Amino acid sequence: MNGRSASPTTTCQPSSLAETAEVLTSVLLPTVVRGAIVRRPAGEALATATESDRRIVSVLRSLRERHGDDPLPLRHTGRRIALVLAPADVRRILEGTPDPFSPGGAEKRGALSHFQPHGALVSDHGARPRRRRANEEALALGELIHPEADTVAEHAYSEARALVLALRNAGPQGGVLDWSRFSETFDALARRVVFGSFAVRDRRATELLRALRARANWSYLLPADQRRRKEFLDRVRANIDRAEPGSLAARLGRPGSGERPEDQVAHWLFAFDAAAIASFRALALLTSSGPAAEAARTEALTEDGADLPLLRATLRESVRLWPTTLVVIRESTRETVWRERTIEPGTAFLVMSSYFHRDPARLPYADTFEPGVWTDGRAEGEPAIVPFSHGPAGCPGRDLVPLTVSFLLRTLLRGGPLNRVDGAPPLRSHGLPSSLNHFALRFSY
Known part of the structure; x- marks a missing residue:
């Protein structure tokens, strides 16, 4: 509640049928x-070709001009949905979690139950605080440099150095860094960071998770694959039992505890995939022209410690420019009052990330690679720029992930000058595309 009253009847009307159709399409x-x-590769290719993210910005900005700042209920969708249109409302909704805005709405519960039915996000009010606290402690939320940073750096160096050597030894025909090769390296790094070096061989866990996540794209429309889910969570439990000192899993409770650590770790592995996408796009930014990219490359080549602020900021910029969480959803647990509207309980409030991250009418750096917005506080001061939610x-990994990626990027950049070889020109520091298909990116030394 924002302390302002609203009448049950309001002149601020929900979207028309035509507007709802435009939003849907x-x-x-x-x-x-x-x-x-x-x-989905085809979906990413289509989004890039049609500049769908730029269209999202245009449509939502137009809706706000016509309807005002209040979240806009959509008619005739078969589900109570409201589009969030004002930046201040993003902060209100995210800070008002879990009451009155639950993070575990029907769509999210349906999706995440495919591979982590007891994860913190979809847990009930009784279990969520304990599980959330366990995640925060293991991932060291609020600490820019994780207590196990030295171990993380060793893993990142090992995986990145092996990749560099493989590319250099492959010759001109095979030495191309594409998404398949990069994601394989990143998956191995994620398993090492989470469990320890032994887990680099457990490709089966990653394969199972990817198959379960493909079903999760359909949320509650597809039933869970019970057999695969059991095999996956059993493997995670076994890896937690073997977790090496210095790993993230070693900082979490053991299987059988009320925190259901196997489900929490399943979410970490899922989230690391988004980090891989952001990291690969960050490489495209680091091969761009301009002083910001040059400064980040210099940091990679000259700084040997754990504190790499420009490389961490590059990762955050990658997620701001091309969000890996396309939409943030919160479901209201009770009636909420806005400026001129009252919205009923059970409404799914949709925060479209690209609209708030890339609106040039509001952000002078919307389409620019500007890592400085993360080092000088400008981005943190924007209530609707939420690359890691809020x-x-x-x-809870919003400090760990940029740290891990900064170590990986440093080693890759030290392997020699990277060049785009996918047929597209290097990115410029400004006028960046609204979408960037990571499946199509290719680099070589």
Whole structure:
């Protein structure tokens, strides 16, 4: 509640049928096609070709001009949905989690139950605080440099150095860094960071998770694959039992505890995939022209410690420019009052990330690679720039992930000058595309 009263009847009307149709076709359908839980190559290619993210910004800005700042209920969708249109409301909703805005709405519960039915985000009010606290402690939320930073750096160096050597030894025909090769390296790094070096061989866990996530794209429309889910969670439990000192899993409770650590770790592995996408796009930014990219490359080549602020900021910029969480959803647990509107309980409030991250009418750096907005506080001061969400249900790995990626990027950049070889010109520091298909990116030394 914002302390302002509203009448049950208001002159601020919900969307018309025509507007709802436009939102469904130009905003929601492209999001579904791309895949909310695991990206579909065809969907990403289509989004890039049609500049669907730029269209989302245009449509939502137009709706705000016509309807005002209040969240806009959509008619005739078969579900109570409201589009969030004002930046201040993003902060209100995310800080108002879990009451009155639950992070575990029907769509999210349906999706995440495919591979982590007891994860913190979809847990009930009784279990969520304990599980959330366990995640925060293991991932060291609030600490820019994780207590196990030295171990993380060793893993990142090992995986990145092996990749560099493989590319250099492959010759001109095979030495191309594409998404398949990069994601394989990143998956191995994630398993090492989470469990320890032994887990680099457990490719089966990653394969199972990817298959489960593909079903999760359909949320509650598809039943859970019970056999695969059991095999996956059993493997995670076994890896937690073997977790090495210095790993993230070693900082979490053991299987059998009320925190259900196997489900929490399942979410970490899922989230690391989004980090891989953001990291690969960050490489495209780091091969761009301009002083910001040059400064980040210099940091990689000259700084040997754990504190790499420009590389961490590059990762955050990658997620701001091309969000890996396409839409943030919170479901109201009770009636909420806005400026001129009262919205009923059970409404799913949709925060479309690209609209708030890339609106040039509001952000002078909307389409620019500007890592300085993360080092000087400008981005943190924007209530709707949420690359790792925000509030009580925000990503507890929002410090760990940029740290891990900064170590990986440093080693890759030290392997020699990287060049784009996918036929597209290097990115410029400004006028960046609204979408960037990571499946199509290719680099070589």
